[in-house]
Amino acid sequence: MSVSVSRREVAVLGFFWVMVVSIAVMTLVNLVGGPAAKPQPQAQATNAAGTEARIVQLEARLKVDPEDVETMVTLGDIYMDTRRAMEAFRLFQRAVELEPGHAHAQNDLAGLYQQIGQYDKALESYRRAYESQPEHSASLLNMALIYSRHKGEDAKALELLRKFLAGNPEAQLIATAEREIARIEQGMREPGNVSSNAQGTSH
Structure with missing residues (x-):
């Protein structure tokens, strides 16, 4: 009887130590790579709020000066980054109407034309961008x-x-x-x- 109990105890103790080691390894892995590898929701919310505040600021500036090409291009870039392609397109189109030699606006407009399969228009805008700024x-x-x-x-x-x-x-x-x-x-x-x-x- 005592031998049987002793074997059960050994088996229980063995299982216990396996569990302890497994938990320790999992904890170590999570501490080293887990949380740091995942984006923090609070940081994402802060970045999104900052982007929206910047958009509001630039939109207000354009209401005061509707022909400010640099503000148009800056806002257009942010719209592109936030997947608001149509709004970006309108701004870049307006920017090149006001300043046809603006390489940045021409290049971004060309990229939008390219995305929707308007290849001839994309080529024309890329050509104008290059002619305006050959180093680009x-x-x-x-x-x-x-x-x-x-x-x-x-x-x-x-x-x-x-x-x-x-x-x-x-x-x-x-x-x-x-x-x-x-x-x-x-x-x-x-x-x-x-x-x-x-x-x-x-x-």
Whole structure:
């Protein structure tokens, strides 16, 4: 009888220590990686409130000066960040009406046109952005991507990509351009590929 009790005690004690160790490990994992990896609701609410306050401030400034292009562009960027694309679109469109050479507004407007498939309008706005500010070479990359992926004009895309790379852009953008060049050249080498020069031009 005593032997039987002793074995039960050993089994109970073993189970107890397994549970203690498991709880200790789980607690340690939560302390090290758990809470810090999750966004804090209070911080999110604070950021959202700050963004809304900034929007109210900029909207009030535009009521006082409806032709303040810099305020339009700043507010438009915030609208884009908060997924209010139509409001951003109206502001960028108004900004380029007032100041056609505003590269930032033209580039953001082009991006919105690109998102909705208005590629010709996107190309025009990217072109104006680049002409206004040649050091803003990302416009060339965006134009090249439209020509290669949506217009079927690989030769034009390659021309723009090489011009873009010659301008010493950021490393991340260089990688994107080089991947696109490799993709286009691979497609050109495939049997049955029709020359991009014969596929029509953009309007």
